[in-house]
Amino acid sequence: MTPILNFLIPATDACRRTGPHDKIVFSSRVRLARNLKGAPFPGHGRKADRIKAFEQLMPAISGLPQVAPDPYAEAMDKTSAHEKQILVERHLISREHATKGSGSGLVLNREETLSVMVNEEDHLRMQSLLPGLQLDAAWSAIDAVDSALQEQVEFAFHEQFGFLTACPTNLGTGIRVSAMLHLPGLVLAEQINQIIQAVSKLGLAVRGLYGEGTEALGNIFQVSNQQTLGETEQEIVQRLNKVVLQVIEHEENARLSQLEKRPNVLFNQIGRAYGILAHAHTISSKETMNLLSLLRLGVDVGIFPGTPRTVVDELFLLSQPAHLQLGRIEKLDAEQRDGVRAEMLRQRVKSIPTPDHTRVAVRTESI
Amino acid sequence: MQCQVCKKAQAKVHYTQIHDNQVKKVDLCDACAKENGINDPAAFALADLVLGLGASQKIEEVTTTTGAEVACKNCGFTQTDLKKTGRLGCSECYVTFAEALDSLLKNMHKGTRHRGKVPPVARRAMDLEAHIRQLETDLKAAVAREDFESAASLRDAIKTSRQLSPAS
Numbered sequence: 001m002t003p004i005l006n007f008l009i010p011a012t013d014a015c016r017r018t019g020p021h022d023k024i025v026f027s028s029r030v031r032l033a034r035n036l037k038g039a040p041f042p043g044h045g046r047k048a049d050r051i052k053a054f055e056q057l058m059p060a061i062s063g064l065p066q067v068a069p070d071p072y073a074e075a076m077d078k079t080s081a082h083e084k085q086i087l088v089e090r091h092l093i094s095r096e097h098a099t100k101g102s103g104s105g106l107v108l109n110r111e112e113t114l115s116v117m118v119n120e121e122d123h124l125r126m127q128s129l130l131p132g133l134q135l136d137a138a139w140s141a142i143d144a145v146d147s148a149l150q151e152q153v154e155f156a157f158h159e160q161f162g163f164l165t166a167c168p169t170n171l172g173t174g175i176r177v178s179a180m181l182h183l184p185g186l187v188l189a190e191q192i193n194q195i196i197q198a199v200s201k202l203g204l205a206v207r208g209l210y211g212e213g214t215e216a217l218g219n220i221f222q223v224s225n226q227q228t229l230g231e232t233e234q235e236i237v238q239r240l241n242k243v244v245l246q247v248i249e250h251e252e253n254a255r256l257s258q259l260e261k262r263p264n265v266l267f268n269q270i271g272r273a274y275g276i277l278a279h280a281h282t283i284s285s286k287e288t289m290n291l292l293s294l295l296r297l298g299v300d301v302g303i304f305p306g307t308p309r310t311v312v313d314e315l316f317l318l319s320q321p322a323h324l325q326l327g328r329i330e331k332l333d334a335e336q337r338d339g340v341r342a343e344m345l346r347q348r349v350k351s352i353p354t355p356d357h358t359r360v361a362v363r364t365e366s367i
Numbered sequence: 368m369q370c371q372v373c374k375k376a377q378a379k380v381h382y383t384q385i386h387d388n389q390v391k392k393v394d395l396c397d398a399c400a401k402e403n404g405i406n407d408p409a410a411f412a413l414a415d416l417v418l419g420l421g422a423s424q425k426i427e428e429v430t431t432t433t434g435a436e437v438a439c440k441n442c443g444f445t446q447t448d449l450k451k452t453g454r455l456g457c458s459e460c461y462v463t464f465a466e467a468l469d470s471l472l473k474n475m476h477k478g479t480r481h482r483g484k485v486p487p488v489a490r491r492a493m494d495l496e497a498h499i500r501q502l503e504t505d506l507k508a509a510v511a512r513e514d515f516e517s518a519a520s521l522r523d524a525i526k527t528s529r530q531l532s533p534a535s
């Protein structure tokens with residue numbers, strides 16, 4: 001196995017991590033953008049400039065106590081397109097960073113909770129990623145990395161504009177706080193657009209994590225701050241936290257009212273989802289995501305007693321194209337991939353007992 | 368598709384870009400495109416997509432008042448580059464293009480002044496500046512009340528502090 005594939009935590013273990021409110025919140029992330037003082041930003045600089053920044057930053061980051069012990073630290077041109085895609089599917093690098101080659105790099109800690117991209121759009125994009133709703137903890141973790149790094153490296157900073165970034169949309173704190181949410185209840189109750197509009201008014205953005213435009217595959221949404229200048233990091237983190245807690249409450253209520261008002265509709269959808277996932281011989285990524293969302297909802301409402309949510313979360317990850325490609329020498333085309341995906345799902349869903357709607361017990365998470 | 372500005376006419380100008388993992392889209396009718404300074408769709412400025420509609424026009428307004436094309440002394444990035452990409456070339460560009468950015472930032476962010484974390488180097492410089500300002504106020508007061516002994520020692524203190532300042 002190559003160094004990065006060898007380094008990564010197996011999907012089963014990666015999905016087994018839990019956190020507060022993880023029924024609805026998959027993960028919390030805080031990302032900071034930083035740049036070296038005086039050096040051209042990666043997008044404008046020449047290759048020699050990028051390599052100079054890379055050579056200064058990589059040892060500084062990989063030597064930090066926060067990423068110890070034995071972090072992964074490597075140039076992006078040492079990573080294949082397939083491996084980069086794996087990292088994207090694990091949310092460890094951005095899509096943009098996956099297009100980068102020599103002069104760009106990645107530092108990753110063993111737990112995969114901290115990842116630092118060197119020469120993405122900015123010289124540094126560092127993120128802390130934690131399971132469940134842990135925005136405060138994610139901010140503290142990345143704040144510590146940033147502070148430790150600032151003892152060795154001077155970042156571009158302006159008294160009025162704050163931390164200087166390649167794009168003015170990230171200026172000031174350079175912070176992007178986000179939470180990944182599973183909101184099937186709000187989608188089924190057709191309340192999701194109201195929620196999106198209400199949240200937008202607070203200067204936050206809600207969008208589908210997968211899919212184009214307004215489509216949110218798997219009912220997975222990401223809430224994040226849009227503004228970075230004029231507020232403290234804590235204010236931004238707190239506002240997002242408060243909004244996410246409210247969204248959780250609305251999601252819980254929506255699930256409850258669906259169960260009370262239209263239980264048959266809900267059981268029908270979950271049962272059909274199980275049936276297709278357990279027996280399909282070819283299935284697209286889009287259909288899979290939407291059916292897995294229903295399966296996850298089924299686990300949450302108790303239709304699959306004894307089945308942990310993490311089993312479904314692992315299927316979300318293993319259904320992604322690069323993860324399906326793992327362990328195969330021949331490159332799968334889209335059609336072959338749909339077949340391989342169906343095969344993987346058939347085998348895994350077999351271990352989940354058939355849905356039993358008589359076991360449904362409505363239990364809401366108190367906040 | 369409807370124009371996203373007037374919400375009446377049919378959109379004829381469409382642009383999409385992915386930035387920071389977010390899809391940014393602009394769909395405009397001919398009239399609204401013109402209104403926002405997007406006259407030539409072929410030379411569409413990414414600034415409008417990345418920084419918000421009307422950004423390229425604002426950048427241009429600043430250029431025309433100053434006459435010649437402004438370029439960053441440190442990295443050579445020009446105002447045209449800013450309009451074209453919606454991004455800057457280096458940290459010094461923020462000083463070079465401060466005027467153009469000022470009006471853009473008002474619509475983009477909660478405020479136009481940073482209130483978050485400050486690096487230790489900048490913090491020390493800012494504290495020193497504040498200290499010097501205080502000493503200067505004290506000096507004025509000492510002179511006003513003809514306390515020349517205090518004034519002399521304050522003058523010395525200001526001189527010493529200025530020597531510590533990285534700006535000097």
Ligand SMILES: [Zn+2]
Pocket residue numbers: 370371372373374375376395396397398399400
């Ligand atoms: Zn219009």
Ligand SMILES: [Zn+2]
Pocket residue numbers: 439440441442443444456457458459460461
């Ligand atoms: Zn510059």
